Amino acid sequence: VQLQASGGGLVQAGASLTLSCVVSGRTFGTLDLAWFRQAPGKEREFVAAINWSRSRRDYVDSVKDRFTISRDNAKNTVYLQMNSLKPEDTGVYYCGVDLPPRRVGALSSEEKYDAWGPGTLVTVSS
Secondary structure: OEEEEEOOEEEEOOOOEEEEEEEEOOOHHHOEEEEEEEOOOOOOEEEEEEOOOOOOEEEOHHHOOOEEEEEEOOOOEEEEEEOOOOHHHOEEEEEEEEOOOOOOOOOOOHHHOOEEOOOEEEEEEO
């Protein structure tokens, strides 16, 4: 499986960005997907996730009502729409995939995902 994230950049606080992650090499429609981020000097943290059927989404509290995760199975792509960005949203954003067999457990658990893209940098200035 290969993952390629894009869409990061330098923006001012209050702006919006949409991240994309294209997943190839697997049947995309069967995969649970997630976005994590890592701020400078900090551990990687969960941001958002969506299950294979779109019946469940989960977000870290700090991004609820600002970020939206979605997927387009026809394009093998998962998106993260980020609105009202804050300086604390700065970091490298990684998309993760739960490869088959699908793991049971919380969508927010990093251990659930075993394939990762190289990340895309988001920098939010104040």
